[in-house]
Amino acid sequence: MSGADSHQRDDRSVSQPVIREALRPVLDPELDESIVDLGYIDEVVIEPTPSADRSAVTVRFTLPTAWCSPAFAWMMASDAHEAVSTLSGVETTEIILQDHMHEDEITTGINTGQPFEAVFPDADGGLEAVRASLDHKARLARQFDAVDALLKAGMTPGQIVSLTPSDITDSSGDRTHIYLQDGSFAVSAPTEPLTEYLEMANEEGCLTGDDEPLFRTPKGEPVSIEIFEQLHRRNRSAKVNVNGQGTVCEALNESRRKALGRSDD
Amino acid sequence: MYSHEGEDIFVIDGHIHMWDASEENVKSKGGEQFIECFYDYHTGFTPEDRQWTYDEYRAYDADRLKDDFFTNGVVDMGIFQPTHLKDFYHEGFNTFDRLGEMADTYPDRFIVNGRFDPRDGEEGMQELERQANVRDMKGVKVYTAEWKGESKGWRLDSDESYEFLEKCVELGVKNIHAHKGPTIRPLNRDAFDVADIDDAASTFPELNFVVEHVGLPRLDDFCWIAAQEPNVYGGLAVAAPLAVHRQEKFGEIMGELLFWLGEDRLLFGSDYALWNPDWLVETFLESELTPAQEAEYGVDFGLETKKKILGENAAELYDIDIEEQKRKLQNDDVSVEYGLESMYSNTVGGAVADD
Numbered sequence: 001m002s003g004a005d006s007h008q009r010d011d012r013s014v015s016q017p018v019i020r021e022a023l024r025p026v027l028d029p030e031l032d033e034s035i036v037d038l039g040y041i042d043e044v045v046i047e048p049t050p051s052a053d054r055s056a057v058t059v060r061f062t063l064p065t066a067w068c069s070p071a072f073a074w075m076m077a078s079d080a081h082e083a084v085s086t087l088s089g090v091e092t093t094e095i096i097l098q099d100h101m102h103e104d105e106i107t108t109g110i111n112t113g114q115p116f117e118a119v120f121p122d123a124d125g126g127l128e129a130v131r132a133s134l135d136h137k138a139r140l141a142r143q144f145d146a147v148d149a150l151l152k153a154g155m156t157p158g159q160i161v162s163l164t165p166s167d168i169t170d171s172s173g174d175r176t177h178i179y180l181q182d183g184s185f186a187v188s189a190p191t192e193p194l195t196e197y198l199e200m201a202n203e204e205g206c207l208t209g210d211d212e213p214l215f216r217t218p219k220g221e222p223v224s225i226e227i228f229e230q231l232h233r234r235n236r237s238a239k240v241n242v243n244g245q246g247t248v249c250e251a252l253n254e255s256r257r258k259a260l261g262r263s264d265d
Numbered sequence: 266m267y268s269h270e271g272e273d274i275f276v277i278d279g280h281i282h283m284w285d286a287s288e289e290n291v292k293s294k295g296g297e298q299f300i301e302c303f304y305d306y307h308t309g310f311t312p313e314d315r316q317w318t319y320d321e322y323r324a325y326d327a328d329r330l331k332d333d334f335f336t337n338g339v340v341d342m343g344i345f346q347p348t349h350l351k352d353f354y355h356e357g358f359n360t361f362d363r364l365g366e367m368a369d370t371y372p373d374r375f376i377v378n379g380r381f382d383p384r385d386g387e388e389g390m391q392e393l394e395r396q397a398n399v400r401d402m403k404g405v406k407v408y409t410a411e412w413k414g415e416s417k418g419w420r421l422d423s424d425e426s427y428e429f430l431e432k433c434v435e436l437g438v439k440n441i442h443a444h445k446g447p448t449i450r451p452l453n454r455d456a457f458d459v460a461d462i463d464d465a466a467s468t469f470p471e472l473n474f475v476v477e478h479v480g481l482p483r484l485d486d487f488c489w490i491a492a493q494e495p496n497v498y499g500g501l502a503v504a505a506p507l508a509v510h511r512q513e514k515f516g517e518i519m520g521e522l523l524f525w526l527g528e529d530r531l532l533f534g535s536d537y538a539l540w541n542p543d544w545l546v547e548t549f550l551e552s553e554l555t556p557a558q559e560a561e562y563g564v565d566f567g568l569e570t571k572k573k574i575l576g577e578n579a580a581e582l583y584d585i586d587i588e589e590q591k592r593k594l595q596n597d598d599v600s601v602e603y604g605l606e607s608m609y610s611n612t613v614g615g616a617v618a619d620d
Contacts, residue, residue: 030482065305066298101298122417140485237485237525240517245482247507247514251309252302259305 013089014055019044022087023059026079029072029131031246032138032200035061035080039253042098042262054091057084062098062262064252070102070120071130077110099260132204136218139200141242143215144235146197153189155180157228166210168194266591266608267339269550273608274572275587277579278334278343278542280442280477280502280534283367284359287324296353306539310506315544325538327367333541334374335603340542341594344376344579346406346442346477352413361396368400373593376583378404378442381433383425384413390432397436403583404440405433406477409461421474422464430469440582441465442475442500445483459483459490466494473582475532478503479522488525498582499526501574502534505545508552516554520562528570532579546575 024036035041045058059080063073077095085093097106102120109119116127150160159180170177170186176194177186198214201207206220213222223231267274286300304322321329334340345368350358357363361379368375379396381389396402410418420426421443433441445459459480466474477500480487491497499522507515522531533549535542554566580587594600595609 065302067302101295122415137485233524234485234489237488237521240521241482241484244484244504244507244514244518247511248309248481248503251510252305255305255309258308259301 014046014057014087016044016046018087018089019046019057019059019084022083023080026076026083028249029075029134029138030069030242031249032141032242033246035076038250039257040076049091051091054089056092056094057090058094058096059084060096060098062256062260063100064249064256066099066101068100070100070106071116071123071127072134073097073100073102073106074110074116074119074127075131077106081110135200135204137238137242139197139204139206140218140235140238142193142197142200144232144239145193147215147232147235149189149193150178150187153187155187155189158225161213161215161223161225161228163214164209164211165198165207165214167214168198171195266341266605267546267550270568272568272572274550275576275580275591276340276342276533276542276546277576277583277585278340278535278537279475279532279579280346280500281343281537281542282346282348282359282539283325283327283330283364284348284538285324285356285363286354286358290324290354290356292355293353296350296358299350299353299358303539306503310509311540312509312544315541317538322538327370330367330537331371331599333537333543335599335605337543338603338605338608339546341576342374342376342585342590343537343542344378344404344583346378347380348406348408348444349380350411365399371597371599373590373597374599376403378402378406378440379438380406380408381429382407382411382413383419383423383429384416390429393429393432394436397438402436402438404442405438406442406444408444410444421461422468423461426465427468430465430472434469434471439471440473440475442477444477445480445487459487462487462497463490463494466490466497470496472496473498475500475582477534479518484518484521488521491530492525497526498530498532498578500532500534502536502539505533505535505549506540508548512552513555515552516558519552519566520554520558520564523564523566523570524562528565528573529578531574532582533575549575
């Protein structure tokens, strides 16, 4: 082994919590939830490298079933690779997908920097199209949460459809103040559903400017007051879908981890 | 027949199987992974004291099925949905002909649906005709996400599929059960797509399209399509067992389904042996929406609604007159073997609940 002593290693910027925090923004694209919170990560290994101040990081993860969509598995592995490899104290990154029907193709493909289409030439449509359709679903579900929060804060449908991104910039921590009627009064709403919505709406690319409407129909058009109610109900079903599917995956994940002997408890 | 709050509830389990995933029958790694995945679904949503062992689960026979259905008399009838999967299992997984033996033995208890795959071409068309001739077939199960050679699946709204659907109309096969949901080898996101139901349902208004697993993970798309197509139904297989440990999520899903489809277009299914109807029916009957969910959705999930979902809606689709059927079942072999005769007399029956 190298001569790196334990003191040096402790000084490195890379640690278990640092890696897990870096992985936290990586989402299961179908469930719109962090792969760390979903319990997919089996193991993070940090080892020294010959360049004394940088580490070799290996992350092993398992999905709820052996045939979770290879496209989704690829996105998670690829996002995880990017999240870890861009940390300053990381020299090399290896992401290992375990117990999946395409574990070898995905693990090798990701770690050697190949594109999805090269590894799975028979998949219809590119990865970006899949990602875009999942982002779209996630945006609808997040729009439900954001609009729901605004309705609960006392805003009317008419006020909500008139909002623009620049109306929701005044946030102090947990609450955001939205000024109505030329700033004559403000409504206070929880910040999180609003920023989470904005993030995904930007990801999807349905917003057209800071002073253009904030909320959008599935096709990306501004929401008229006439369709507000029905649209809100449709978005509610997108939310229930993502919750329902999340529940199914959570139960499968628990069962599978027990069967594989990787249960936390 | 189950008795709940003083009322008889005629239960038709709309989605059942009798499969063989024994080691001898497994043909490929996919076959092994497939049954492993089923078993995870089973253990994930089954009360601990009702779970099967993995060996029991791989393959079970007609006696086991019969005991599970009729020992406590909760289920009255079941509809078999075949799943051939010949790429995975030498003799197939859950085949039309094997299921047929069960229906021949207990003709008033089981209905066997056929299946078709338009990629089988002319041969497939002949097979569909054969199936329809073997029995008075009113339904088929279709599995659009099934892999076949180079193909990763097919669409219900394709020209080839329409030829088969036309044949169904001609043969009097009027219920098309489409497996949309948890799927095998979904290399492409589109394996889950429910959009093809939309065109097929408007092109064939004389057929009923039952979307199994209510399209999860495309519940929202499914609800939207079903809201506009009156001949689209939802099969509750997979959704119903959420009532075991995830009551709140189950309530949300029921709220959505009742809001968009109403109480006349939903069918209960245990997906047996994924789950056992003997406890699942009870769990379903005892489930409720929270007051907040009732207020949010403005729907009724009371006993009358549950009775429709558990049996009356399926009876409608399969031309079963429930009162007449009770008379047939009163003295059939199953009733005699399990001592169920008194349940089917005119008085309130009273299946013995587990507790």
